[in-house]
Amino acid sequence: MLLKRLRDTMARGATPEETLGEVVRLVANEMVAEVCSIYLLRAGEVLELFATQGLNPSAVHRTRLRVGEGLVGDIAAHARPLALDDAQRHPQYAYRPETGEEIYHSLAGVPIVRAGRVLGVLVVQNRTRRLYDEEEIETLQTIAMVLAEMVAAGHIVSPNEVQQVDGLGLLPLRIDGVQLTPGIAIGHAVLHEPRIVIQRVVAEDVGLEHKRFEEALGGVRDDVDRLLEADDMQSGEHREILETFRMFADDRGWIERVREAIASGLTGEASVQRAFDDVRTRLGQSTDPYIRERLSDLQDLTNRLLLRLTGRVAVDPSGLPEDMIVVARDMGPAELLDYDRARLRGLVLEEGSALSHVAIVARALDIPVVGRAADVLSRIEPGDPIVVDGDHAQVLVRPAEDILQNVHAAIEARVERLRKYAALRDLPSATRDQARVGLFMNAGLLIDMQHLDETGADGVGLYRTEIPFMVRSEFPDVDAQAWLYSRVLDVADGRPVTFRTLDVGGDKVLPYVGAFGDENPAMGWRAIRIGLDRPAMLRRQLRALLQAANGRPLSVMFPMIAEVAELLSARKLLDLELDRAKRRGLALPERLRVGVMFEVPALAWQLDSLLPHVDFISVGTNDLLQFLYAADRGNSRLAGRYDNLSPALLRLLHFVVEKVRPAGVDLAVCGEMAGRPVEALALLAIGVRTLSMSPGAIGPVKAMVRSVDLNEATNFLSSVLTRPDRPLRETLRLFAADHAVEI
Ligand code: PEP
Numbered sequence: 001m002l003l004k005r006l007r008d009t010m011a012r013g014a015t016p017e018e019t020l021g022e023v024v025r026l027v028a029n030e031m032v033a034e035v036c037s038i039y040l041l042r043a044g045e046v047l048e049l050f051a052t053q054g055l056n057p058s059a060v061h062r063t064r065l066r067v068g069e070g071l072v073g074d075i076a077a078h079a080r081p082l083a084l085d086d087a088q089r090h091p092q093y094a095y096r097p098e099t100g101e102e103i104y105h106s107l108a109g110v111p112i113v114r115a116g117r118v119l120g121v122l123v124v125q126n127r128t129r130r131l132y133d134e135e136e137i138e139t140l141q142t143i144a145m146v147l148a149e150m151v152a153a154g155h156i157v158s159p160n161e162v163q164q165v166d167g168l169g170l171l172p173l174r175i176d177g178v179q180l181t182p183g184i185a186i187g188h189a190v191l192h193e194p195r196i197v198i199q200r201v202v203a204e205d206v207g208l209e210h211k212r213f214e215e216a217l218g219g220v221r222d223d224v225d226r227l228l229e230a231d232d233m234q235s236g237e238h239r240e241i242l243e244t245f246r247m248f249a250d251d252r253g254w255i256e257r258v259r260e261a262i263a264s265g266l267t268g269e270a271s272v273q274r275a276f277d278d279v280r281t282r283l284g285q286s287t288d289p290y291i292r293e294r295l296s297d298l299q300d301l302t303n304r305l306l307l308r309l310t311g312r313v314a315v316d317p318s319g320l321p322e323d324m325i326v327v328a329r330d331m332g333p334a335e336l337l338d339y340d341r342a343r344l345r346g347l348v349l350e351e352g353s354a355l356s357h358v359a360i361v362a363r364a365l366d367i368p369v370v371g372r373a374a375d376v377l378s379r380i381e382p383g384d385p386i387v388v389d390g391d392h393a394q395v396l397v398r399p400a401e402d403i404l405q406n407v408h409a410a411i412e413a414r415v416e417r418l419r420k421y422a423a424l425r426d427l428p429s430a431t432r433d434q435a436r437v438g439l440f441m442n443a444g445l446l447i448d449m450q451h452l453d454e455t456g457a458d459g460v461g462l463y464r465t466e467i468p469f470m471v472r473s474e475f476p477d478v479d480a481q482a483w484l485y486s487r488v489l490d491v492a493d494g495r496p497v498t499f500r501t502l503d504v505g506g507d508k509v510l511p512y513v514g515a516f517g518d519e520n521p522a523m524g525w526r527a528i529r530i531g532l533d534r535p536a537m538l539r540r541q542l543r544a545l546l547q548a549a550n551g552r553p554l555s556v557m558f559p560m561i562a563e564v565a566e567l568l569s570a571r572k573l574l575d576l577e578l579d580r581a582k583r584r585g586l587a588l589p590e591r592l593r594v595g596v597m598f599e600v601p602a603l604a605w606q607l608d609s610l611l612p613h614v615d616f617i618s619v620g621t622n623d624l625l626q627f628l629y630a631a632d633r634g635n636s637r638l639a640g641r642y643d644n645l646s647p648a649l650l651r652l653l654h655f656v657v658e659k660v661r662p663a664g665v666d667l668a669v670c671g672e673m674a675g676r677p678v679e680a681l682a683l684l685a686i687g688v689r690t691l692s693m694s695p696g697a698i699g700p701v702k703a704m705v706r707s708v709d710l711n712e713a714t715n716f717l718s719s720v721l722t723r724p725d726r727p728l729r730e731t732l733r734l735f736a737a738d739h740a741v742e743i
């Protein structure tokens with residue numbers, strides 16, 4: 001009701017003074033308070049009484065308190081509410097005779113805050129010594145929030161009257177985003193400011209402008225060539241990305257457009273901007289990830305040219321902190337590399353996805369990145385202390401000292417844990433009672449392969465071939481694919497790699513193919529369904545795999561198999577390619593293993609007819625759980641609703657284990673579940689002996705494996721699996737605690 005009245009007051013078009021007067025009257029009424037006052041922050045760290053009901057009206061605009069002075073100043077300084085039954089006895093109380101407030105004893109005040117910034121303080125007072133309850137404080141906070149919006153919008157005071165004071169009253173903030181790369185880092189914010197103001201628009205000498213542009217273009221090409229020469233850019237997708245970027249600088253169409261603009265009389269810089277604006281106008285609305293990536297690459301190139309043309313440097317290192325956390329709306333891949341790598345600690349983006357070009361480059365540099373962090377640019381000030389926590393997909397801005405200490409401790413603990421896991425690297429992955437457990441890693445980019453040595457994984461249990469397809473600008477031909485797969489096998493150096501054929505569709509969109517318009521993409525035209533309907537595409541991939549193996553052992557896995565016939569058709573295509581390779585005298589794989597992903601529940605009832613045709617089955621629990629529970633795996637509102645430690649999933653998996661084992665077919669689990677120690681413990685206990693997971697999970701899972709007695713765990717699980725009365729996760733945790741299993 002109160003909020004509605006506030007809105008009505010504003011809608012009446014009253015003057016700012018009338019509006020504020022009405023606000024304090026309404027709030028006093030609502031709170032049954034004799035006094036309600038609003039203090040707003042003015043330049044010079046001063047809180048000024050702007051409106052009051054109950055105090056002497058003549059005190060308005062006269063009573064002023066410094067931030068930190070008196071109770072009002074205290075509320076602003078700490079940006080936290082205060083409720084006192086006897087305010088006058090508080091050590092911070094500062095008596096202001098002009099207000100006539102000596103008769104009021106109790107006081108409650110809340111800061112008026114917007115985007116982490118204190119704009120003022122809202123106070124109520126009563127004669128009696130009363131204690132304001134939590135609900136009342138919450139009401140005040142809600143009103144303060146509305147006031148903050150009104151102040152920010154300039155509805156109640158002109159923005160000139162309340163000046164925001166930099167660095168004052170800034171609150172700690174936690175901003176949630178998504179993990180683009182894992183890890184945790186502490187540093188100071190550097191706001192990436194790519195915008196360059198163009199001063200000269202009209203050319204005085206067209207010939208000279210042409211010359212300036214050509215020089216700038218040559219300079220940019222040289223810059224990118226230098227970036228490409230750096231040691232950490234020598235191979236992998238990040239290099240390819242940078243090379244594609246470099247090709248932009250040779251794009252005839254775009255360069256012609258700039259030249260035409262110069263010929264029409266614009267300066268070099270205005271022409272570059274104009275050419276970019278044209279493209280952005282045409283493509284800016286697109287949500288297509290490929291086009292968005294191209295636009296950010298083009299923006300990066302435009303900025304580079306503008307910097308050269310206006311004589312500025314990309315990143316001026318003077319004054320930048322030693323521990324930089326770069327904060328940007330979005331970025332091109334080369335822009336990140338402009339920052340000094342020795343000082344770069346982390347990256348925060350308002351946009352971005354795990355496969356955006358800048359994220360892949362950041363992954364190669366091994367710095368944590370949090371993306372899709374809402375409004376970070378307006379909520380973070382340059383120089384703010386910041387924690388980028390890629391592991392938990394959050395950014396802590398201006399954290400309090402105790403939080404910082406905790407983070408330092410967490411970083412140390414992480415380093416310690418990594419040391420411990422590194423020490424496990426060469427130790428066997430076997431349980432206390434000597435059951436051997438295969439620990440493999442999942443990979444998708446060539447960069448990921450470096451983790452094979454680091455983690456001591458047995459091999460790659462799931463190589464998602466669609467990932468390299470997704471970061472490319474066009475569909476790779478057979479040779480390009482074969483090159484990539486053979487590099488993967490080279491790095492694996494004899495350790496097995498299971499290549500899964502293209503699993504596009506669903507949430508994985510190929511930029512150059514686009515979404516298929518499926519109403520329900522996860523259950524739509526995806527993975528093997530596309531492969532069988534477009535056999536030429538699948539055959540080309542199989543051909544590339546055979547070419548890459550070039551006689552070495554090869555494992556091929558088909559995704560989303562729902563019926564045995566699908567596998568048989570896919571195998572036929574593989575046989576055709578084997579024949580083709582044979583006819584051409586190519587070395588055939590020394591050992592060829594063919595398997596399927598078990599992601600569609602229907603397959604559980606076809607195992608008898610499936611098993612004779614496969615060498616292995618790998619369970620994709622990410623999709624399996626979503627289909628089993630009819631719960632979209634990407635829907636944040638459903639996240640955590642259905643536990644993958646539910647008896648339903650475990651019993652289904654147990655059933656599969658029991659069917660597969662006697663057939664002599666290998667069984668692995670490669671969904672996210674396999675990489676979580678508690679879940680992995682349950683999987684071992686139902687009989688799974690091969691797990692494939694993200695590289696970071698290998699250490700923790702190995703620690704669990706080495707500390708468990710599998711016999712005990714198996715007996716324990718079978719005794720609780722049929723008793724759905726208690727949450728299994730809790731029961732397993734208790735078991736682990738009782739038996740010193742490291743989870
Ligand atoms: C799965 O579904 O569990 C799986 C491993 O495949 P993806 O996550 O690539 O769909």
Ligand code: MG
Pocket residue numbers: 599620622623
């Ligand atoms: Mg899947």
